Structures are given as structure tokens and as C-alpha cells.
Amino acid sequence: MDLLEYQAKxxxxxxxxxxxxxxxxxxxxxxxxLQLPYPLVLKSQVRAVERAKAxxxxxxxxxxxxxxxxxxxxxxxxxxxxxxxLLAETRYEAEQELFLAIALDYQLQRPVLLxxxxxxxxxxxxQDRLEQVVVEEEFSPFYARRLAIAMGLERGxxxxxSAVLAKMYHLFVTKDLNRxxxxxxxxxxxxxxxxxxxxxxxxxxxxxxxxxxxxxxxxEYAVPEQQFALNTIExxxxxxxxxxxxxxxCNGIGLGMTTWDLLVQEKGKPACxxxxxxxxxxxxxxxxxxxxxxxxxxxxxxxxxxxxxxxxHILCRSTAAERLACAISDAISTENGLTxxxxxxLQPMPPLVACLVGGDLDAIQSQFDELPVSWTNRLDxxxxxxxxxx
Amino acid sequence: MIFTPNSPIxxxxxxxxLGRYSxxxxxxxxxxxIAGTSLSGEGExxxxxxxxxxxxxxxxxxxxxxxxxxxxxxxxxxDAALEAxxxxxxxxxxxxxxxxxxxxxxLLKKAPALPGPxxxxxxARAFF
Numbered sequence: 001m002d003l004l005e006y007q008a009k010x011x012x013x014x015x016x017x018x019x020x021x022x023x024x025x026x027x028x029x030x031x032x033x034l035q036l037p038y039p040l041v042l043k044s045q046v047r048a049v050e051r052a053k054a055x056x057x058x059x060x061x062x063x064x065x066x067x068x069x070x071x072x073x074x075x076x077x078x079x080x081x082x083x084x085x086l087l088a089e090t091r092y093e094a095e096q097e098l099f100l101a102i103a104l105d106y107q108l109q110r111p112v113l114l115x116x117x118x119x120x121x122x123x124x125x126x127q128d129r130l131e132q133v134v135v136e137e138e139f140s141p142f143y144a145r146r147l148a149i150a151m152g153l154e155r156g157x158x159x160x161x162s163a164v165l166a167k168m169y170h171l172f173v174t175k176d177l178n179r180x181x182x183x184x185x186x187x188x189x190x191x192x193x194x195x196x197x198x199x200x201x202x203x204x205x206x207x208x209x210x211x212x213x214x215x216x217x218x219x220e221y222a223v224p225e226q227q228f229a230l231n232t233i234e235x236x237x238x239x240x241x242x243x244x245x246x247x248x249x250c251n252g253i254g255l256g257m258t259t260w261d262l263l264v265q266e267k268g269k270p271a272c273x274x275x276x277x278x279x280x281x282x283x284x285x286x287x288x289x290x291x292x293x294x295x296x297x298x299x300x301x302x303x304x305x306x307x308x309x310x311x312x313h314i315l316c317r318s319t320a321a322e323r324l325a326c327a328i329s330d331a332i333s334t335e336n337g338l339t340x341x342x343x344x345x346l347q348p349m350p351p352l353v354a355c356l357v358g359g360d361l362d363a364i365q366s367q368f369d370e371l372p373v374s375w376t377n378r379l380d381x382x383x384x385x386x387x388x389x390x
Numbered sequence: 391m392i393f394t395p396n397s398p399i400x401x402x403x404x405x406x407x408l409g410r411y412s413x414x415x416x417x418x419x420x421x422x423x424i425a426g427t428s429l430s431g432e433g434e435x436x437x438x439x440x441x442x443x444x445x446x447x448x449x450x451x452x453x454x455x456x457x458x459x460x461x462x463x464x465x466x467x468x469d470a471a472l473e474a475x476x477x478x479x480x481x482x483x484x485x486x487x488x489x490x491x492x493x494x495x496x497l498l499k500k501a502p503a504l505p506g507p508x509x510x511x512x513x514a515r516a517f518f
Contacts, residue, residue, distance in 0.1 A: 109498055176490050206490030209465050352461055358419070 001202045006046045006087045007216045008198035009174070015167045017182075018194050022089040028070035031063065034088055036106030038062055042069050043087045048079040051381070057085070059091065092194055099130075100165060101173045101181040111135045111172065113147045113165060118184060139173070141166045143214035160193045161185070175213060176206030237272050237300070245390045246272025247310040247350075249294070252277045261314045262379060268387040271307050274300065287320070291327050298331045302349045307390035311382055312354045321359020325375075328354055329368050351389055355382035393481065398455045400448055400479070401426040402461030402470045403440070403486075410436055412461055412485060425452045429462075445477040455476050457481040464488035471511070474502065484513045 003011075006024045013019055023034055024045070034040070044056030051057050056078050058069040066088075073086055097118040105112045115131045131150040135143050144162035153161060168180050181199040188194070202213050238256060246263060249269055250256040256275040263270045273296035276290060301310050314324060332349045352373040356364065361377045368375070374385045399416070403409040404426030414437045417423045425448035426441045435441060442448045446459040449455060458474045460467055460482060467489045471482055 104495075106491075109495060111495075115444075173492060176492055178491070203465065203490055205488045206492070313507075 001204055001208060001213075001217060002047050003200040003202065003213075004047065005043065005198055006045055006085060008180075008200040009087075009195070011171055011200060012167075012195055013196055015171055017164055017167050018186065018192070020089045020092055020194060020196070022087055024085050024087045025070070026085050028067055028074055031066045031070050031088075034066075036090055037086060038066075039091045040066060042066065042073060042093055043089065044076065044078060044083040045085040045087055046078045046081045048081060051078060054078045060376050092186055092196060093162050093188060094194070094196065095189045096187040097184035097196075098153075098161065098182045098187065099181075100161070100168065100185055101183070102165070102168050102177075103179045105134070105298075105385045108134055111139075111169070113143060113169075115147045115151045115161075115165075115385050116155075117151055135169075139166075139169050144169070156191050157187065157193075160191065164193055164195070171200075175200075175210055176203045177201060178203045192332060198247075204341065205354065223229075225289050231266055239270075239273045241269070241271055243304060244269040244308070245308045246270045246386050247304065247307040248273045248312060249297050249301060249312045251314045251316070252289075255315060259311065259383070262383050263311070263386070266381065266383050266387055269372075269390065272301060272304060287323070291323070294324075294327060295331055298328075298349075306341045307350055309353060310387050311386040312352060313357075313379060313382065315353070315357045316359065321356045321364065324356060325354075325359070325364045325368055325382065328352065328373060329371055332373065333373055353382050353385045353389075355379055395420065395455065397457055398422050398424045400424070400445065400455045400458045400474075400476065402445070402458055402460045403466070404436055404439065404441055405430055406461055406463060408485060409449050409461035411438055411439070412459060413437060415475050416459070425449075425455065436496055445473050445479070449477055455479060456484065459483045459485060461485050465490070465493075468493040472500075475500065475509070480504070480508070481510045482512070484511065 007020070009019045009022065011260065021036055023033070023036060025031060039059060039061045042058050042060060044051055048054070055076055056073060060066040060069050070086055074083060090367065099116040099118065101114040102111055103114065113135065114130045118209045131147060133143055133147040133150065141162055144165035145158055146160040147165065148161045164182070164185065168182065171177065172180050180202040182195045182197065183199070184196050184253060186194045186196045202210070206345065207214060238253065239260070246268055248256060248259050248263070250259055250273070253275045256273045258269050260273055276293045276297055298310070301307055306368050312328065332352065353376070354373050355378065357377050361375060365375045376382050376385070394413070398405060399421055401409055401423055404413050405428040409426070413426060415424055417437045417439065423439055426436065426439050427445055427448055428441050429443065440451055443453065456479055458479045460470050462470045464486050467484055467486050471484070474482055496510045497511060501511055
């Protein structure tokens, strides 16, 4: 989740990173009530970068200009997003600008400190642009000093910049951030630093344990819904190979991958994989929901013209295997184009090979032997049967 | 430590929905699930698996275990893993999804530094 600038600056204020006196408004008429001294900067609070180029950042000298500018900014969408809030800040004369950021490097599995002097940011290659220091062990301010020296700062500035970095790191760790960035950190002629802009990205998985950050989102940004709503489970195929001939339906991605690999190994041509995991989006599906999704998946696979046979590979408990077999037989048999559960189907179902691991194979085979389904409980046998159909 | 079909397994968080399902399914499939832990303490045994509050209590009841399947809710995974490590378990399988990355960093940083047999942490990419 990306925080807006004024929210990020709120967090900066809490930890003591210097920010300008500022207020935020959500309506152009509130400009009159601002208590800040002019000249001011009015900034559109949107998630896009490059706001200045788009006209989202305006300098104003007096109230009249400010009202006009505020009206203009509120009606200006940047990359499709209208600002709901405007941040007004006092103007700041920076002699030098620095870039500081902390991010998580997934390959090194450690946080890294990033920094650069503003002039370098325009350089072509990534290595010239940013200096990087990996936080190998427990953080201590000397890591920040290392970065400051690598950036080429003079001795007086090293301490103030590393103090800011240490506070950024504290925020990074305590609020479970993915990334925290101050671009630019302004330095005035006296050597004091000021965070002129802030970007914070909070890790979505960790958001649940930070109610204060959730409060930032409550007003304007809906937390993404669960991917699989309970009534309509939206199944999407996992992989598609246009040249293939075998449809695969499994109850998990791992099983699906295994089945796909085995098919390819035996020179078969899998076409499409549907994986309906028992646990999706963090919730366990009930049997009904799962069976619904299963039926949908089967229908979708059958609808693809290139598929000549469908291989079903399900790992289930013995009690569930019977129900599953019934579901499969329901899905196949039609009378006047309607399946027993009332769904309409035009095309005939291609032959099925069902590998149900965990069920009583003999009972199922005897109960459903008239159907065009080959029942087995071994994957290698199922793979061979499926390939034989192509 | 070699992981075999008969290796004894502890399920942490056995009374969570995920834990209940996993433990019952694993046992039905033939794995040697011999104990479970749960924050709500001793309760009815799930699929005849005794349940304790602490990992060390589970070890006292059942003897040495090296493998733990962690099914607690995501924000408690780090704590469960640290508890397992403190009780001497060296093979952890994290099934719960949505663990915050910084928690994983702590765990991965801790793993290689432990004395004794090599620590293995596996993250189940999806259940099955």
C-alpha cells in the first residue's frame, strides 16, 4: 500500500525527521484558513510521481493565487487520480538536494540503504546513480555513515544525513515497510536538512498489524477484496499452452506442476491447467464452494476446442472421494443438454481420466463403470492413459 | 537428519482451521503426526493427536521430534518458529501464507547461525 505524501510526513513527524510546517486541506475554500506564512507550495496528494511536470505542484505568493491554484489542482487528475487532499507547505530554499531510500533486497535477503547526490540521479547507468549499503547485521548508525561517505558528502553533513537515515530505518522496521524514500532531502546553506517529499510503501501482508496505518487507508483507498469471493469463485487457468491437447484439473498448484511435468516428460502435450486449491486467499473453501469451482473448471476446460482429453488429479480424503466421483459423473452426463445440476452444456465432454488419490478405487470403478471416465489412483497410469487418447 | 515417511511431526497451531485440516489430512495419508500445539491449550484431541500449549510440553509427552509444520496465523509464525527452534527442532515447514517479509528476514537470519544439525526452513508455496 502506498501512502500519500502528507501521510508519510505524518510518520516522519512522529520519529523526528525534519519536515516543513504544513497543513492539508480537502477543499479550495479552506485555503483562507491556512495559518502558514506566504509564499507557499501547494502540492497535489496523489500517488503518481512527477507531479510538478503535470502541474500538481504550484508556488503561490498570496491568498488569491492560492485559491486559484488550489481550484486548479483539485480538478487536475494525474495519471487518472484526482487529489482528495492538498498539502500546503512553506517554501524552502535548498542549496543541495539528496536522494535517500531504504528498500528490501529480496535476493540478498537484507534491507539496503540507498542514496545519491541529486546530480547523479540523471546519470545513465544504475550503478552511477545510486550508492548502496547492505545492512548485514542488526542496524546501527554506522551503516548510515558508510552510505553518506559513499555518496561523497562532506564531514559536516555526514552526521545530519545519517541521523535522518537512522530514523528512516526505525520506521522501516517498526511499520513493516517495503520501501521508504525521501526525494529530495533538501540541504540549506546552513547545512540543515529537511525532508521535502516522502514516499512510503507499506507491505500489504503486514498491514493488518498496524491499525494506525490502516486508518490512513480507511478514508479513501479500499483494501483489496479477497481474491475469491465466497459465492462466485473466480477460477482462472494457471497456464495455457496453445499447442497442447490435454487439459489438467488439480486441487493445488503443486499437484498441477507435478502433473504437467510428468505429462511433458512422457511426451504428452498439456494444454491448460486449472488448479483449485482448497485454501485460497487465506480462507479454506467449504466442500460446496470447492465442488462449484470444480464444475466450473471442468466446463471451462471442456469448452476449449483444442483439448482432446481432460486429466483430473485430485488428492483427497477417502470420504470426499465418493462425492467427487459423483460430481464428475454429474458433470459429464447430460440429458437434453442439461447436466443434473441444471447447467446448460452444448458440447460433449471430452474423455476424462480421473486420478483420485485417497479414495476407494474399486468401489468407484464399479459404481461408475458406464461413464467415459478411466478411474485410477496412480498418477503415472493416469498420465499414460491421457497420452493414449491424443 | 533425514526426513522419512516415518519421521515424527509436530503441528503447531493445530486448532486453527488450516491446522485442523492439515493434521487430519496428513495423518490419514500416513504421516507420523504425533503431537500438536495450540494457544487455546489442551482440548479435544484432533484425529487422536494429543494437543499441548507449549512445544516443550509436546516434546515431554512424545519424545524427540525434529520436524514441525507451522499452521498458525501469519503474524504468529515468527513466534512459533522461534519457539520451535528454542526447543531444538531443526526442520520447519511454514504453511501459513501472508507472513510479513521482515519477520521472514529475522527467521532466515537466525537459521544458519544455530549450533547443532543444519537448520532447514521450507516454505510451502501452496497447500498441496
